[in-house]
Amino acid sequence: MTFSSRARLRVAITVAAIAGPLTAHAQDIGGYGDEDDGGDWDFFIGAGVGYAPEYEGSDRYKTEALPGFQIVYRNRFLVGPQGLGVFVVDEERFRLSAAVGYGGGRKESDSTYLYGLGDIDDGAVLSLGTQYDLGGVVATADVQKFLSGSEGTLVSFGLQSEVPFGVVRGLLLPTGTNISDTVDERGLALIGGISADWADGNYNQSFFGVTPTQSARSGLHTYSAGSGFKSVNVEFGFAKPLGKNWGLTGIATYSKLLGDAADSPVVKSDDSLSAQLFVGFNF
Numbered sequence: 496m497t498f499s500s501r502a503r504l505r506v507a508i509t510v511a512a513i514a515g516p517l518t519a520h521a522q523d524i525g526g527y528g529d530e531d532d533g534g535d536w537d538f539f540i541g542a543g544v545g546y547a548p549e550y551e552g553s554d555r556y557k558t559e560a561l562p563g564f565q566i567v568y569r570n571r572f573l574v575g576p577q578g579l580g581v582f583v584v585d586e587e588r589f590r591l592s593a594a595v596g597y598g599g600g601r602k603e604s605d606s607t608y609l610y611g612l613g614d615i616d617d618g619a620v621l622s623l624g625t626q627y628d629l630g631g632v633v634a635t636a637d638v639q640k641f642l643s644g645s646e647g648t649l650v651s652f653g654l655q656s657e658v659p660f661g662v663v664r665g666l667l668l669p670t671g672t673n674i675s676d677t678v679d680e681r682g683l684a685l686i687g688g689i690s691a692d693w694a695d696g697n698y699n700q701s702f703f704g705v706t707p708t709q710s711a712r713s714g715l716h717t718y719s720a721g722s723g724f725k726s727v728n729v730e731f732g733f734a735k736p737l738g739k740n741w742g743l744t745g746i747a748t749y750s751k752l753l754g755d756a757a758d759s760p761v762v763k764s765d766d767s768l769s770a771q772l773f774v775g776f777n778f
């Protein structure tokens with residue numbers, strides 16, 4: 496896994512649903528969140544379930560548990576399953592972050608479709624990410640460099656937004672301010688996003704190419720995958736507080752492979768759906 500701005504934003508939206516103090520300062524979208532209580536440390540733990548293809552390009556799906564945690568120090572340093580990150584620039588609308596994580600691999604045992612292709616090793620992942628608040632919409636851009644395994648580079652661009660459900664119903668202003676005193680501004684929120692991923696030749700060849708040796712072992716024809724836009728993604732979901740410190744988040748994602756990735760013999764389906772349901776506790 497990689498420590499991307501979109502991933503951090505999704506965690507923060509989950510924390511927002513729990514009404515934790517991190518959201519207001521670190522990841523507030525359109526004013527939807529609590530005020531920071533001034534504490535140096537914020538902790539988030541949770542668990543969920545995910546449904547996704549066995550690997551990128553598979554037409555077979557799997558369900559797996561999704562444990563999670565995040566520790567934040569002074570709204571600047573973050574530690575979680577995806578690695579260690581720091582916000583180098585932390586302005587009202589603009590954030591620049593750097594991170595080091597571990598992952599980026601694929602196991603031959605992940606699917607019978609991958610027999611003969613071998614493993615792509617996990618390893619250190621260096622990331623540089625930006626977030627810019629456009630006012631109700633957050634633009635993200637990430638560059639991720641995999642130091643082993645594919646030794647490739649992945650660049651992602653995206654837009655994400657969170658809208659309190661009361662806005663949809665006409666009960667809240669877009670900032671989250673109540674029109675009616677009977678509506679809690681931290682109620683159900685809707686989440687939406689779009690993104691595109693570009694990969695270099697090393698990345699695409701590792702995940703979608705087939706060498707002569709792999710062809711002999713797997714029965715797939717040889718294939719060379721070059722650099723280019725790899726995929727586009729659309730996300731939709733919700734965040735809902737379940738009391739003072741608990742929250743529930745659900746996100747569904749549709750992804751479409753493009754270019755050399757879509758044409759690969761490794762790919763059985765160039766479009767896919769995935770979903771996550773996550774419950775968390777913030778303290």
